[in-house]
Amino acid sequence: MKANSINKTLDIGEVVRLTDVPPSTLRYYEEKGLIRSTGRHGLRRLFHSHVLQQLEFIALGRHAGLSLEDIASMFTPEGKLQVNRGFLFEKADEMEKSIRKLTAVRNTLLHVAKCSAQNHMECPQFQRLLRVAGKRKVPTGKKV
Numbered sequence: 351m352k353a354n355s356i357n358k359t360l361d362i363g364e365v366v367r368l369t370d371v372p373p374s375t376l377r378y379y380e381e382k383g384l385i386r387s388t389g390r391h392g393l394r395r396l397f398h399s400h401v402l403q404q405l406e407f408i409a410l411g412r413h414a415g416l417s418l419e420d421i422a423s424m425f426t427p428e429g430k431l432q433v434n435r436g437f438l439f440e441k442a443d444e445m446e447k448s449i450r451k452l453t454a455v456r457n458t459l460l461h462v463a464k465c466s467a468q469n470h471m472e473c474p475q476f477q478r479l480l481r482v483a484g485k486r487k488v489p490t491g492k493k494v
Contacts, residue, residue: 362395454482
């Protein structure tokens with residue numbers, strides 16, 4: 351956000367130009383209560399410049415897999431950010447689990463691509479990677 355836009359009113363075209371968020375999305379976010387226009391200039395909606403930071407937070411939330419309802423719950427009616435830290439810690443933990451699972455899958459795919467074994471199902475390293483990817487434990491007493 352530019353320093354000269356800190357306490358400025360922006361029309362919808364300026365918001366679109368500064369954020370690359372389409373007008374239809376801005377109208378939808380307004381309908382869902384994520385952002386609020388301050389009025390109109392003719393047919394064009396006007397927004398306070400803090401909408402730029404709100405849109406950045408919305409984009410971050412969407413990248414993190416949050417629903418619009420989850421994101422909306424973190425804004426006060428005045429549009430100020432009120433973060434639910436516990437909820438975000440839960441989401442970060444979920445992401446960490448997904449990252450571990452995806453890493454295991456990636457490692458398995460890379461091994462299969464590089465492994466010179468004739469039959470991958472007989473390759474001990476591939477078997478171990480399969481168990482990790484599938485979260486299956488090795489039976490007691492057996493080492494792979």
